[in-house]
Amino acid sequence: MRIVYLHQYFNTPEQHGSTRSYEFARRLAARGHDVHIVTSERGERTSGKWSTTAVEGFTVHWRHVPYSNDMSAASRLKAFATFAMAAAGQARRLRGDVVFATSTPLTIFVPAWYAVAFRRTPLVFEIRDSWPSVPIALGYLRNPVAQFLARCLERKAYRRSAHIIALSPGMKEEACLHGARPDRVTVIPNAADVGLFDVDQSAGVAWRDSHEIARDVPLVVYAGTLGAANEVEYLVNVAAEARSLNPQVVFAIMGTGAREENIRDLAARKGLLNTTVRLMRPVPKNEIPAFFSAADITTSVVTDNAAMNANSANKFFDSLAAGRSIAINHGGWQAELIQERGVGLVLDRHDYSAAARQLVEFVEDSSRLLEAGQQALALAKSQFSRDDLAARLADVLESVSSSRDNRLTG
Template identity: 50%
Template sequence: MKIVYLHQYFRTPDMSGGTRSYEFARRLVRNGHDVHVVTSDTDAAPDARRTWRTTVEAGAVVHWAAVPYRNAMSARDRLSAFGQFARLAATRAASLEQDVVFATSTPLTIALPAVYSSRRRRSPMVLEVRDLWPEVPIALGALRSPLTRRAATALEGWAYRNAAHVVALSPGMAAGVRARHPGAAVTVVPNGCDRALFADADAAGQALRARTPWLGDRPLILYAGTLGFVNDVGYLVRMAATLRRDRPDVRVAIVGQGAETARVRELATRADVLGRNLFMFDQMPKTEVVAFFGACDLAVSTVRDEPALHANSANKVFDGWAAGRPVAVNHEGWIADVLRRSGAGLVLPPADSAAAAELAGAFVTDPARTAAARTAARAVAATEFDRDLLFESFEAVLSRAVAPRSALSAIG
């Protein structure tokens, strides 16, 4: 198949951020498909807008549009970046030969260039949903006016109507799509565990501990991801304050950047935990963050206490399991169900960070419990969320989308 893969925030392992699209793109190439990725160069200088550069990443041709983007941007600047990329990507995608165009959100505006290319090239479009629209932005207060809510709802419906198939990252997201659009064809392909990338996590973690005086052989709780409004990383700061009082040997590490970085740092300073039992690090490439996962005793994924966020499929959860580490979340939903069923981590109370600190602190200081949870984490990574297993479902969705067109071509 000739596949045009649209993802505004495509990342390779040498960059910070999630690498789902990279991992799927390279596997598509490995299986003989021709893959062109259309994405944005978010680190481009502001005066470089409307320019393109092209690279080859693991056999996939990647087209980078110079559209700067930061999590710390204002809502207006973010919307501007979404619009700029949609315009540039539409023209570039439609210029490429394609049997199918695959578009992954967020943002949902990725559907605009995808549908344009699909119609111009008369190719099917497959849409991947990483967040439920418009439920999540409404719950977070990003869409406050009736006009913006109606516009978001209209864009969502239009995107689904134009999709030959929808890929959802969790059962909850799939249920949300089906509830609003009963006729939609939906397949769940969750985020996955890149076990090969994390194969040396244990050794890398030991090396990190050996060269890090504040850590040494102390228990470590890790948050590695975006520090955005939705993530509520202040929850970890509040946990650290309780841990410093009750379990001063436990360390908390936060690795990442985002709109809330300065606020989290200020909270940690006011709580007198920064540089004492809580340590903050800038975002780093996926290949480097492996050492932090390998060093930790518990990887944590936090979100605000909003039911609309319970369907999330955070990369950091699967990276923790890929490294053979227990994971904790502070919300209900399908990930919490997996944790309770498998024993591969903990479910922390969403509104009580002190109780969460007690649960997590007792866990990471109990070698027998952490050892059992590590075994469970490795089992979950290998049997349920291995990237190669999930890729088979992903590739099958694209093949089914192309099949009707191929049959018509054969008849003609």
């Protein structure tokens, strides 16, 4: 069948950022489906025309729409609307047997809805974040009218879709609270790419050497967006406390975003910049395995808001795939997994000193690190294999397409 796959921020492994759609698309193509990604190109190119490329057995349709994490809220909304309008016609022209739209942003539903309007084509909608609940909770969407319209669009998306994919149990609960039918929601979390992260130990050693980080010092890493939702300043504050406990511990923070300069300034004010805290530019996804191989423990942090507990951060699953322990600073389903399976730490969110003690004691215990890493890899293979989760997605898409065909012939 032909799958029209809408994702505004699609990335290949040669780009930095999530590659969930890439990994799923190539597996859907390998299963025999004709897959067409409709996405945006965010680089320097200024052409407003569509271009296509063949990638791993599927086709990617690109339209230039500028976007970056440090844009203002108004500029982001403009980018969302611009892409939604451009993608609507392209998605409809492709005439898929099923349309699969993945958020964020929530506006991705608009071109998907248009693509199936007055047709019997089924629509499957994927929730990567609890939109608009998260931007409302974090204060990004304050206007009551805008909130009302966003909730209307959310409910329309849930009711119009033949099926919903949620990236966490919490996201499923949120969707059902706002109109989704529980029997039409399947949880497919982010995945662990064990093959990608199965690198020789020498890769991590080489990474440390190239960044002048001694091979024997404890290394705590973060790889991801440096935005308000992540509040990576938390790690800088923990690093300040950790230095008094063990001055050798290094925190390597890799990423970019709206809070990058705030983080840099905070590290400088605390006398940590370029010593205890190393800030690094993001790298393509295929270079992250060496970075994680160098780590003793990885981290995934969010701002102090209960709405963030349902997140399904890629860095969490990348850590499992790399066989590395992980530390997070929030509750929810990932915290429960960490505690149940012994794969890392749930850090104190409000007490930096307590969090630093947790972290330093953990990285100084080599046997504990080894055990947690082994448990992390076992968990990656048993519950979060990319192949298994891609097969689950394929089953959903094939099922809704088959139901549509049965209705047409019945």
